Amino acid sequence: MGSNQGDPEASIEEALQRLEHYGNDLVFDAQSxxxxxxxxxxxxxxxxxxxxxxxxxxxxxxxxxxxxxTLQAVEGKMGREREPGNEGGPRNIDLDLLLFGDVQMQDEYLTLPHPRMLERAFVLVPLRDIAPGFVFADGKTIDQALAALSYTLEGRNISQK
Known part of the structure; x- marks a missing residue:
């Protein structure tokens, strides 16, 4: 989950609440x-x-x-508009599906695991918070994946080159 427009913390909380109330077959388990x-x-x-x-x-x-x-529907209900050419640009809410159990797949709609997650400290650091022993399908641990990146973590601030 991510946001950099308006009140990002409130947007993340709203998205989480919307997902928690989506149905009893979608159950909140952990948050970094x-x-x-x-x-x-x-x-x-x-x-x-x-x-x-x-x-x-x-x-x-x-x-x-x-x-x-469902994630994209929540984004839409919160006013997210996907504009061509604005990939990586500002947004009020961004909900990505990183993993779905051990499913590996790739089609025009979805790639799992998320294709860029191993390149992003802002994904791996919080993932480590909720799954410190996580091991990727290739056998790489989350600590090994983070060690391969050039990033700094100061308190709760992550910057990456």
Whole structure:
């Protein structure tokens, strides 16, 4: 979850509440602390507030594409507009699906695990908070993935080159 427009912390809280009330087959399980993170790509914008959240889902009800569609519906209800050419730009809310259990897939709609998560300290640091022993499908631990990145962590601020 991330935001850098308006009140980012309130936007993240609103998105979390919307998801928690989506149905009893989508159950909140854990949330990392909030981090202030330097924008990647387009640097001329406010820093983001980011966190990683884990939900337990009814696997017989939810499929990865359905969960992504739900995340995008919540973004839309919160006023997020996806503008071509604004990838990486400012937004009031951004909800990405990073993982769905051990599912690995790639199609035009969804790639799992998220294709850029191993490049992003603002994803890996909070993921480590809620899953410190996480191991990727290739056997790499989350600490090994972080060690491969050039980033700084000062308190709850993450900057990355």
């Amino acid at each position: 602390p909030l981090y202030k993170t330097e924008p990647q790509g387009k640097k001329d914008q406010p820093w983001f507030t980011n966190c990683v959240v884990r939900f337990k889902v009814g696997s017989d009800i939810w499929a990865p594409a359905g969960l992504l569609s």
